[in-house]
Amino acid sequence: xxxxxxxxxxxxxxxxxxxxxxxxxxxxxxxxxxxxxxxxxxxxxxxxxxxxxxxxxxxxxxxxxxxxxxxxxxxxxxxxxxxxxxxxxxxxxxxxxxxxxxxxxxxxxxxxxxxxxxxxxxxxxxxxxxxxxxxxxxxxxxxxxxxxxxxxxxxxxxxxxxxxxxxxxxxxxxxxxxxxxxxxxxxxxxxxxxxxxxxxxxxxxxxxxxxxxxxxxxxxxxxxxxxx
Amino acid sequence: xxxxxxxxxxxxxxxxxxxxxxxxxxxxxxxxxxxxxxxxxxxxxxxxxxxxxxxxxxxxxxxxxxxxxxxxxxxxxxxxxxxxxxxxxxxxxxxxxxxxxxxxxxxxxxxxxxxxxxxxxxxxxxxxxxxxxxxxxxxxxxxxxxxxxxxxxxxxxxxxxxxxxxxxxxxxxxxxxxxxxxxxxxxxxxxxxxxxxxxxxxxxxxxxxxxxxxxxxxxxxxxxxxxxxxxxxxxxxxxxxxxxxxxxxxxxxxxxxxxxxxxxxxxxxxxxxxxxxxxxxxxxxxxxxxxxxxxxxxxxxxxxxxxxxxxxxxxxxxxxxxxxxxxxxxxxxxxxxxxxxxxxxxxxxxxxxxxxxxxxxxxxxxxxxxxxxxxxxxxxxxxxxxxxxxxxxxxxxxxxxxxxxxxxxxxxxxxxxxxxxxxxxxxxxxxxxxxxxxxxxxxxxxxxxxxxxxxxxxxxxxxxxxxxxxxxxxxxxxxxxxxxxxxxxxxxxxxxxxxxxxxxxxxxxxxxxxxxxxxxxxxxxxxxxxxxxxxxxxxxxxxxxxxxxxxxxxxxxxxxxxxxxxxxxxxx
Numbered sequence: 001x002x003x004x005x006x007x008x009x010x011x012x013x014x015x016x017x018x019x020x021x022x023x024x025x026x027x028x029x030x031x032x033x034x035x036x037x038x039x040x041x042x043x044x045x046x047x048x049x050x051x052x053x054x055x056x057x058x059x060x061x062x063x064x065x066x067x068x069x070x071x072x073x074x075x076x077x078x079x080x081x082x083x084x085x086x087x088x089x090x091x092x093x094x095x096x097x098x099x100x101x102x103x104x105x106x107x108x109x110x111x112x113x114x115x116x117x118x119x120x121x122x123x124x125x126x127x128x129x130x131x132x133x134x135x136x137x138x139x140x141x142x143x144x145x146x147x148x149x150x151x152x153x154x155x156x157x158x159x160x161x162x163x164x165x166x167x168x169x170x171x172x173x174x175x176x177x178x179x180x181x182x183x184x185x186x187x188x189x190x191x192x193x194x195x196x197x198x199x200x201x202x203x204x205x206x207x208x209x210x211x212x213x214x215x216x217x218x219x220x221x222x223x224x225x226x227x228x
Numbered sequence: 229x230x231x232x233x234x235x236x237x238x239x240x241x242x243x244x245x246x247x248x249x250x251x252x253x254x255x256x257x258x259x260x261x262x263x264x265x266x267x268x269x270x271x272x273x274x275x276x277x278x279x280x281x282x283x284x285x286x287x288x289x290x291x292x293x294x295x296x297x298x299x300x301x302x303x304x305x306x307x308x309x310x311x312x313x314x315x316x317x318x319x320x321x322x323x324x325x326x327x328x329x330x331x332x333x334x335x336x337x338x339x340x341x342x343x344x345x346x347x348x349x350x351x352x353x354x355x356x357x358x359x360x361x362x363x364x365x366x367x368x369x370x371x372x373x374x375x376x377x378x379x380x381x382x383x384x385x386x387x388x389x390x391x392x393x394x395x396x397x398x399x400x401x402x403x404x405x406x407x408x409x410x411x412x413x414x415x416x417x418x419x420x421x422x423x424x425x426x427x428x429x430x431x432x433x434x435x436x437x438x439x440x441x442x443x444x445x446x447x448x449x450x451x452x453x454x455x456x457x458x459x460x461x462x463x464x465x466x467x468x469x470x471x472x473x474x475x476x477x478x479x480x481x482x483x484x485x486x487x488x489x490x491x492x493x494x495x496x497x498x499x500x501x502x503x504x505x506x507x508x509x510x511x512x513x514x515x516x517x518x519x520x521x522x523x524x525x526x527x528x529x530x531x532x533x534x535x536x537x538x539x540x541x542x543x544x545x546x547x548x549x550x551x552x553x554x555x556x557x558x559x560x561x562x563x564x565x566x567x568x569x570x571x572x573x574x575x576x577x578x579x580x581x582x583x584x585x586x587x588x589x590x591x592x593x594x595x596x597x598x599x600x601x602x603x604x605x606x607x608x609x610x611x612x613x614x615x616x617x618x619x620x621x622x623x624x625x626x627x628x629x630x631x632x633x634x635x636x637x638x639x640x641x642x643x644x645x646x647x648x649x650x651x652x653x654x655x656x657x658x659x660x661x662x663x664x665x666x667x668x669x670x671x672x673x674x675x676x677x678x679x680x681x682x683x684x685x686x687x688x689x690x691x692x693x694x695x696x697x698x699x700x701x702x703x704x705x706x707x708x709x710x711x712x713x714x715x716x717x718x719x720x721x722x723x724x725x726x727x728x729x730x731x732x733x734x735x736x737x738x739x740x741x742x743x744x745x746x747x748x749x750x751x752x753x754x755x756x757x758x759x760x761x762x763x764x765x766x767x768x769x770x771x772x773x774x775x776x777x778x779x780x781x782x783x784x785x786x787x788x789x790x791x792x793x794x795x796x797x798x799x800x
Contacts, residue, residue, distance in 0.1 A: 081699075
């Protein structure tokens with residue numbers, strides 16, 4: 001019998017609504033459990049609330065109601081930053097790299113925020129270089145990110161996401177701005193990383209191909225999450 | 229540190245954030261300008277104050293101990309007036325100090341002391357307390373050196389004999405300068421005198437040599453024919469006493485009228501005793517006495533501006549009672565130097581002479597004793613110790629039981645300086661308040677710049693938050709930007725101020741040129757504007773700009789930290 005996998009993230013009865021001025025419900029009792037090493041795809045129509053759900057799961061936004069537990073820690077307003085820095089990582093559709101920094105500096109930012117030394121030769125620095133090599137951009141380490149192509153930027157973003165060795169990677173349309181070929185490369189990178197390193201991956205996507213590669217798929221519809 | 233490295237990136241000027249860079253630069257320049265102004269102003273005021281205080285103390289002392297009413301009413305002081313041994317005259321502090329006994333009164337021969345006098349103040353052995361010596365001991369025990377001073381009033385008359393060059397040839401003229409003066413005693417050990425003494429000029433030397441040939445028989449107020457008899461030979465003889473080398477423009481060898489002799493350059497012999505004020509081997513000041521000239525006196529620089537030169541001769545007169553009437557007495561004197569009295573009110577009238585001369589005049593005419601006429605100057609090196617030394621002296625007086633006879637005052641409390649020093653302090657306080665307001669206005673630019681920066685960096689804030697940067701970290705980044713700008717501004721301003729202060733004469737000549745007259749009146753400020761970098765001002769501006777910049781950075785920093793990362797990232 002396969003041993004019971006540890007729960008990485010558990011969301012219970014998440015509710016989210018905006019008031020403008022009338023109440024517009026976005027999530028209405030969403031439950032989600034993600035195990036360690038599990039890859040999860042969340043699909044749904046545009047405007048359904050996929051990104052909002054991902055941001056709530058990533059502690060960037062708060063639910064109006066419901067609870068969120070990440071690696072056995074209940075998320076409160078006081079531990080959000082620490083959880084984000086140590087256990088979570090984001091990969092965005094528009095990459096969100098910092099323009100004034102080089103590729104390597106971008107990758108090392110989470111370590112720097114976590115007060116780890118990023119001096120040349122430090123463990124964080126060595127890890128950053130390894131990740132850069134893994135995404136095939138060793139020769140771009142000291143390039144300003146403005147000079148990189150979209151695919152290269154996203155690869156840097158993936159390397160950055162792995163810098164602090166987080167347990168959960170949250171990706172919001174990671175290949176939304178990329179051509180088919182580059183999108184394939186990004187998908188395989190993300191999934192390989194997740195599988196090889198036993199990380200949980202929650203990806204919000206319209207891409208059926210990417211969703212098909214994930215262990216579990218959900219559909220967000222009528223403000224609720226339905227397994228597929 | 230993460231926050232510092234991000235703040236550094238934000239503060240580095242870039243084309244992409246041109247508006248932020250320009251506003252930052254302007255903010256830094258405005259702060260630098262304000263800091264420059266404050267440091268220069270405070271340093272010049274500090275220099276002026278220090279210069280004034282030093283001159284003031286050079287003529288008086290950091291602490292003065294003066295007798296109180298109780299002293300003048302004491303048996304100890306009054307008893308000399310009925311004593312034959314002291315010639316039926318009360319004694320000055322100096323005389324009391326050099327006397328062997330606390331009183332010269334002899335009960336067997338002198339008349340009985342009046343009943344209404346206060347009782348003699350006796351010590352534990354039943355002896356009359358020596359109030360002056362006890363005070364001296366207390367002052368010395370406080371680690372400072374006491375010197376008695378005396379001031380008296382008299383009249384000064386100087387005869388100014390000059391060689392005037394006219395188209396028709398040289399002409400001897402004479403003029404007289406008469407003035408009531410305050411005559412103060414020279415303290416030979418007062419090293420601070422050096423700061424006030426004005427060096428002897430070539431004109432002074434020429435005048436001194438000319439006057440050297442004036443014998444006593446010629447020292448009358450008749451027409452000054454004797455000048456024509458001055459000879460090169462005589463001059464050479466006289467000058468050999470104290471000049472090592474002297475360049476004399478000498479058109480005719482041998483006997484030659486003085487009008488054709490001019491000293492152009494001279495060097496004083498080592499260990500010589502010239503006829504002007506100088507120091508001896510022990511660094512004690514000497515006002516020379518010359519058998520022909522009389523006593524040398526030091527006069528304020530206002531006299532020099534009125535045309536007086538070293539060597540000018542005259543007399544000091546006072547009225548002394550004789551058996552039949554009150555008669556004018558004259559003592560011959562000559563000008564042996566000038567001092568710069570600064571801006572103290574008595575500065576224009578105070579002439580300094582040897583203490584023997586002052587004592588002679590004081591004792592010869594009736595004079596009301598006040599704190600300004602007789603007392604003890606207390607000297608020590610560190611001016612900042614004035615208040616604590618005063619306390620020690622007062623404690624010493626109390627311990628010796630003479631505290632009711634003596635009053636100790638620091639230079640800040642002197643009647644003639646109190647107003648000036650208080651005014652300077654008020655001016656400084658007022659300018660400190662104005663400076664604070666100017667710094668606040670200058671630093672308020674930082675708020676505008678940081679708000680623009682926060683708006684510019686919204687997405688980055690969202691990204692950093694998504695990577696785990698806390699609200700505090702975000703606030704710290706923008707707060708650091710504010711403080712760094714403030715500190716950069718103050719450092720730039722400080723460097724500019726130091727450069728300005730080192731070249732202040734250039735600035736003054738520029739200001740004078742613009743105004744068409746002296747920007748700073750030498751009567752008040754001296755020949756060059758003094759300045760001493762004010763450490764207090766530096767600390768004040770650096771601390772206050774850092775603090776105010778931090779406060780200015782707080783509002784934008786809070787704004788930045790309260791931005792919701794989800795809202796920022798969603799809008800992108």
